[in-house]
Amino acid sequence: MTWINVPDGSPFGPENLPLGIFRAGDEEPRMGAAIGDQVMDLAPVASAQMLDGSQVFAEPTLNSFLALGRPAWHATREWLLDLVRNENNRDAVEPHLIPQSAVTMLLPFEVADYVDFYASEQHATNLGRLFRPDSEPLLPNWKHLPVGYHGRAGTVVTSGTDIVRPSGQRKAPADDAPTYGLSQRLDIEVELGFVVGSPSKLGEPVPVDDFMDHVYGVVLVNDWSARDLQAWEYVPLGPFLGKSFATSISPWVVSLEALEAAEVPLAEQEPAVLPYLASENLANYDITFQVYWNGQLVSSPPYREMYWSPAQMLAHLSVNGASVRTGDLYASGTVSGPEKDQRGSFIELSWAGREPLTVNGEERTFLVDGDEVTITGSATTPDGHRIGLGSVTGRILPGA
Numbered sequence: 037m038t039w040i041n042v043p044d045g046s047p048f049g050p051e052n053l054p055l056g057i058f059r060a061g062d063e064e065p066r067m068g069a070a071i072g073d074q075v076m077d078l079a080p081v082a083s084a085q086m087l088d089g090s091q092v093f094a095e096p097t098l099n100s101f102l103a104l105g106r107p108a109w110h111a112t113r114e115w116l117l118d119l120v121r122n123e124n125n126r127d128a129v130e131p132h133l134i135p136q137s138a139v140t141m142l143l144p145f146e147v148a149d150y151v152d153f154y155a156s157e158q159h160a161t162n163l164g165r166l167f168r169p170d171s172e173p174l175l176p177n178w179k180h181l182p183v184g185y186h187g188r189a190g191t192v193v194t195s196g197t198d199i200v201r202p203s204g205q206r207k208a209p210a211d212d213a214p215t216y217g218l219s220q221r222l223d224i225e226v227e228l229g230f231v232v233g234s235p236s237k238l239g240e241p242v243p244v245d246d247f248m249d250h251v252y253g254v255v256l257v258n259d260w261s262a263r264d265l266q267a268w269e270y271v272p273l274g275p276f277l278g279k280s281f282a283t284s285i286s287p288w289v290v291s292l293e294a295l296e297a298a299e300v301p302l303a304e305q306e307p308a309v310l311p312y313l314a315s316e317n318l319a320n321y322d323i324t325f326q327v328y329w330n331g332q333l334v335s336s337p338p339y340r341e342m343y344w345s346p347a348q349m350l351a352h353l354s355v356n357g358a359s360v361r362t363g364d365l366y367a368s369g370t371v372s373g374p375e376k377d378q379r380g381s382f383i384e385l386s387w388a389g390r391e392p393l394t395v396n397g398e399e400r401t402f403l404v405d406g407d408e409v410t411i412t413g414s415a416t417t418p419d420g421h422r423i424g425l426g427s428v429t430g431r432i433l434p435g436a
């Protein structure tokens with residue numbers, strides 16, 4: 037409950053309170069919390085209350101806040117919950133509520149390192165069938181470790197950024213030689229991204245049970261993928277230019293504390309994992325995404341079906357002693373469920389172009405210039421409230 041007007045069905049009810057960076061007019065960008073259709077401007081509220089460390093709310097990225105760690109994240113959440121629940125705060129807060137329509141949302145944090153996993157069994161099986169039709173779809177390592185690769189942090193962009201169609205080398209199996217040109221198989225990947233707050237030390241793996249100490253929250257991710265570039269370049273070192281041209285994230289970072297109400301146990305893993313990946317407390321999130329292609333709903337991938345938990349991903353990416361930094365982003369990998377209308381990429385939805393979709397009356401396989409894709413996602417908790425992640429959107433511009 038809250039004294040603030042929150043429209044029915046809003047992704048940003050009073051239990052959620054995600055954080056982001058907004059710009060109002062020509063003022064300096066700073067931190068805000070989403071509540072209903074409004075942004076709470078945190079810096080003036082915190083400084084009027086002489087809150088300890090209130091200067092972090094005036095910064096143009098979340099990084100300083102993220103570096104504070106779990107006790108401070110928790111205290112901030114308690115403070116925000118009290119602000120929105122307790123009507124005594126109305127006079128202090130109301131002047132600092134700004135309509136979201138009046139602000140521009142920016143990239144919420146400076147991305148340190150970016151890692152992309154491959155944690156959906158359905159997606160990995162589908163892509164195995166499409167990319168490697170003559171072998172077993174799941175490679176022998178897949179159920180022993182969360183497969184991933186290091187991506188390009190500098191090309192992570194915020195929702196609303198236009199995506200220029202990339203060029204590169206392509207060679208279909210039937211072609212004699214590679215050619216250079218614009219990607220003809222531009223695709224999306226629906227993913228959940230985990231945002232690291234507290235760093236770890238070089239040489240010290242992060243134990244699987246320490247996930248909550250390091251990860252602050254989540255964002256929506258669209259890992260744009262040029263399938264023709266990818267198919268030719270990826271053996272044996274994995275994705276490179278087919279993925280690195282742009283990755284879009286949503287502007288609001290939803291805290292793990294808010295998402296806790298939507299936790300579900302991880303499904304049993306068979307074969308059993310090695311001890312550094314094992315824990316009694318492995319959880320997943322009951323989040324459902326929606327994919328809109330030029331406004332038409334084409335898929336609803338379910339996160340709860342993911343094979344690897346985010347805690348296992350963090351334990352694995354640091355097990356060799358690699359440290360994590362404030363602002364690291366690691367993405368789950370494409371989220372695909374068992375049903376056709378739960379697939380998280382167009383290569384799967386159109387079965388590599390062989391089974392076109394009908395989008396607003398037109399046949400579609402991969403993205404054409406001018407197309408716009410919007411991904412939304414939310415969890416409904418057992419007590420019936422909704423924790424929304426907002427949306428991430430991007431439009432394809434012609435390449436040069």
Ligand SMILES: O=C(O)/C=C/C(=O)CC(=O)CC(=O)O
Binds near residue numbers: 227279369
């Ligand atoms: O199976 C492959 O060769 C590669 C598949 C992907 O596109 C990898 C990827 O980006 C990971 C993911 O999003 O699940």
Ligand SMILES: [Ca+2]
Binds near residue numbers: 152225259369370
């Ligand atoms: Ca991906």
Ligand SMILES: [Mg+2]
Binds near residue numbers: 260280
């Ligand atoms: Mg990408």
